[in-house]
Amino acid sequence: MLEVTLEILRFFVLALALGLFIHADRSVSYGRRGFLLIKIGFLLILFGVFMEITDQLDIPGWGMVADVHVNFYLAKVVGQLAGSVLLLVGLWFWLPSIRTMDEVQEALDRARSELEEHFVARTRELEAEVDRRCKAEAEGRISDERRRILFENSPIGITHGFVGGRFVERNRAYARMLGYDSPEEMAQAQALAGDTFSHIVDPADVERIVGQARNEDYVKDLIVRMRRKDGEIRWIRLEMAMARDHHGRNYYFYAFALDVTERKERSEALERYKRRLKGIFDSLPVGIFVVDRETHTMAWANPEALRMSGYTLDQMIGLPCREALCGDASFCPWGGIEEGVPCTDESFLTRKDGTRLPVLKNMVSTVVDGRESLVVSLQDISEQKRLEELREDVNRIVTHDLKGPIIGVINGCRLLLLEEESLDAELSEMLHLIENQAEKALQMIGLSLALYKIEAGTFTYEPEPVAVMDVVRETLVNLGGRIEDKRLAVSVLLDGGPDPGLGSPMIPANPLLLETMVANLLLNAVEAAPEGGEVSVGLEQGDPVVLTMVNAGAVPEALRETFFEKYSTGGKPGGTGLGTYSARLAAGAMGGTVELSVSDDEDRTTLRVTLPGA
Incomplete structure (x- = not known):
C-alpha cells in the first residue's frame, strides 16, 4: 500500500512539473522544439507511472492485450525509457536557449536603457527647441514692434509691396510728403x-521703377516726379531694396522716398551759376590761372590765359607754375601771400615758345575745390609798355628840344640886362623875373632827364656841398602864397631849436635833386594840411642828416601802402601822383631814404628824410 501511495505521489509531482512547463510555454521564445520534447517526455513518464500504479492495484483485465500482459512494457519501455529519452533530448535542445535568453534579456535591458537615455536627451532637445522657438517668437514680436514703430515714425517716406502689384503699406511721412493727412487717405x-502709380507724373518713370525693381537687387538715387494732393509737382528720390522668392525672382520691395525738390532747384541754380561764371571767365580779356598750393603746379586756366601762354589746357594742367608765372625762377611769391589778401605787381609771363610777355599780375590765396590754391590773374600790358616807352621817348625829345629855346630866352634876357642902366626899373625887374623862371624851367627839364636816368639805372651821382637849410628857406618863400592862402602856421627848427635864418649846414648832395625833393615834400605837406593848420620843418645835423616834415591831417589809410608809388594820389585837384614818387627817387639816388608815419589819434602825418652827412 505504501508503494502505491508513493507512486501516486510521484505521479502528482510529475503532473505538477508538466503543468508548470505547459504554463511557461507562452513565455518561451527560443528552443521551443526542445521544450516540446521535454513536455512529451514528461507525459510519457507520467503515463509509465500511471501504468505502474494500475499494475500494483492489480485491476483485472487492465494491461492485458490478447491474454498478453503488456503493462510492464508500457510502464518501463514506453513510459520511463522513452519518456526519459525524450526528456533528455528536449533538455539538450532547450537548456542552451536559457543562456541565449539571458543574453537577449541583457540586450533588451541595454536597449531599454539606451532608449530611455535617448528619450531623455530627445525630451531635453525638444524642451530646448521649444524654449528657443518661444524666445525667437518673442524676439520676432519685439522686432516686428520695433519695425512698426520705426516704420510709422520715420521722418523718411517708406512704402513696401509686391513688385509690379499693389502697394501694401505706406507710412505717415510718405503720405504727408505728397500732401495727404494719412496713409489711408492716400490709399483711398x-x-x-x-491706379497704384497715379501719383507718379511720367508713365516712363513707372516703367523704369517696375523694370529696375524686377531686374535689380538694389536701386539707388532714382529721381522721379510725383504729384501732390494739391497738384504740385515734386522731385522725389527713391531707393529700393528687393526680396527674392524661392524661384530667385524679385517679388517684394521696400522703397524709401525723400523730397529733393529744393535740393534739385538749388543744384540746378548752382549749375546755372557755374555756367554763367564759366561764361564770364571764358570771355574775360584777362588771363586767369589756378595754381595748386601744395604741388606748385597749374590746375586750371581760362581761354585768355591759354591764348596768352600758347599752351593748350591739357598741356597747362600739371605744369610747374615757376616755369610760366614766376618771372624770375629764383623767386617764389608763395611765402608772402596771405589768404584772401590780394598781391599786385608787374611781371612777365613766360610763353610756351620762350618769349616773355609783360603783364600786370594780381595774386590771391584761396581754396578751390577743397584745396589751397593761388588764383593768378594776368593782364597783358605789352601795349601799355610800348606806349609808355613811346611817351618817354617823346618826352625826352621834347625836353631836349625845349632846352634850346629856353637857353635862347635866358641869353636874350642877359643881353638886354647888359644895358640895364638904360632900362627903367619895372622893365629890368621883369627881365630878371623872366631870366629866373627860364632858369627854373631849364632846371626842371634837367630834373626830368635825371629822374628818367634814375629809373633806367643810368644816372651817375656826383655830390657837391649844398646848404640844405637855404634850400628849405627858399622853398618856403616860393610856397609863401599858398601858405598865406591857407593861413597855415609854419615853424622851422634846426637841431631842435628855432631856425636863426642865417647860415646852413653843408651836406654832400646833388643840388637839383635836393631842391626837387624838398620842394615836392613841402608842397605835399602844405597841400595836405587843413586850412588854419600847422606845418613843421626840422633839421638835425649828424651822419646821417635827418630832415623831418610834419603836417596836420593824417594820410588816408587806403593811400598809405602806395604813398610813394608812381601815379598814387589822394584826389587832390591837379595832383599827378608823381611828387612823392620823384622825392623817393631823388633821395635814393643820393644814398638816403624817405619814410612815412601816420598818427590817427593825433591826426598827423610825418615824413622823415635821411641823407648822408658831411
Whole structure:
C-alpha cells in the first residue's frame, strides 16, 4: 500500500512539473522544439507511472492485450525509457536557449536603457527647441514692434509691396510728403483713381521703377516726379531694396522716398551759376590761372590765359607754375601771400615758345575745390609798355628840344640886362623875373632827364656841398602864397631849436635833386594840411642828416601802402601822383631814404628824410 501511495505521489509531482512547463510555454521564445520534447517526455513518464500504479492495484483485465500482459512494457519501455529519452533530448535542445535568453534579456535591458537615455536627451532637445522657438517668437514680436514703430515714425517716406502689384503699406511721412493727412487717405485716393502709380507724373518713370525693381537687387538715387494732393509737382528720390522668392525672382520691395525738390532747384541754380561764371571767365580779356598750393603746379586756366601762354589746357594742367608765372625762377611769391589778401605787381609771363610777355599780375590765396590754391590773374600790358616807352621817348625829345629855346630866352634876357642902366626899373625887374623862371624851367627839364636816368639805372651821382637849410628857406618863400592862402602856421627848427635864418649846414648832395625833393615834400605837406593848420620843418645835423616834415591831417589809410608809388594820389585837384614818387627817387639816388608815419589819434602825418652827412 505504501508503494502505491508513493507512486501516486510521484505521479502528482510529475503532473505538477508538466503543468508548470505547459504554463511557461507562452513565455518561451527560443528552443521551443526542445521544450516540446521535454513536455512529451514528461507525459510519457507520467503515463509509465500511471501504468505502474494500475499494475500494483492489480485491476483485472487492465494491461492485458490478447491474454498478453503488456503493462510492464508500457510502464518501463514506453513510459520511463522513452519518456526519459525524450526528456533528455528536449533538455539538450532547450537548456542552451536559457543562456541565449539571458543574453537577449541583457540586450533588451541595454536597449531599454539606451532608449530611455535617448528619450531623455530627445525630451531635453525638444524642451530646448521649444524654449528657443518661444524666445525667437518673442524676439520676432519685439522686432516686428520695433519695425512698426520705426516704420510709422520715420521722418523718411517708406512704402513696401509686391513688385509690379499693389502697394501694401505706406507710412505717415510718405503720405504727408505728397500732401495727404494719412496713409489711408492716400490709399483711398489711389483706389478711386484705379491706379497704384497715379501719383507718379511720367508713365516712363513707372516703367523704369517696375523694370529696375524686377531686374535689380538694389536701386539707388532714382529721381522721379510725383504729384501732390494739391497738384504740385515734386522731385522725389527713391531707393529700393528687393526680396527674392524661392524661384530667385524679385517679388517684394521696400522703397524709401525723400523730397529733393529744393535740393534739385538749388543744384540746378548752382549749375546755372557755374555756367554763367564759366561764361564770364571764358570771355574775360584777362588771363586767369589756378595754381595748386601744395604741388606748385597749374590746375586750371581760362581761354585768355591759354591764348596768352600758347599752351593748350591739357598741356597747362600739371605744369610747374615757376616755369610760366614766376618771372624770375629764383623767386617764389608763395611765402608772402596771405589768404584772401590780394598781391599786385608787374611781371612777365613766360610763353610756351620762350618769349616773355609783360603783364600786370594780381595774386590771391584761396581754396578751390577743397584745396589751397593761388588764383593768378594776368593782364597783358605789352601795349601799355610800348606806349609808355613811346611817351618817354617823346618826352625826352621834347625836353631836349625845349632846352634850346629856353637857353635862347635866358641869353636874350642877359643881353638886354647888359644895358640895364638904360632900362627903367619895372622893365629890368621883369627881365630878371623872366631870366629866373627860364632858369627854373631849364632846371626842371634837367630834373626830368635825371629822374628818367634814375629809373633806367643810368644816372651817375656826383655830390657837391649844398646848404640844405637855404634850400628849405627858399622853398618856403616860393610856397609863401599858398601858405598865406591857407593861413597855415609854419615853424622851422634846426637841431631842435628855432631856425636863426642865417647860415646852413653843408651836406654832400646833388643840388637839383635836393631842391626837387624838398620842394615836392613841402608842397605835399602844405597841400595836405587843413586850412588854419600847422606845418613843421626840422633839421638835425649828424651822419646821417635827418630832415623831418610834419603836417596836420593824417594820410588816408587806403593811400598809405602806395604813398610813394608812381601815379598814387589822394584826389587832390591837379595832383599827378608823381611828387612823392620823384622825392623817393631823388633821395635814393643820393644814398638816403624817405619814410612815412601816420598818427590817427593825433591826426598827423610825418615824413622823415635821411641823407648822408658831411
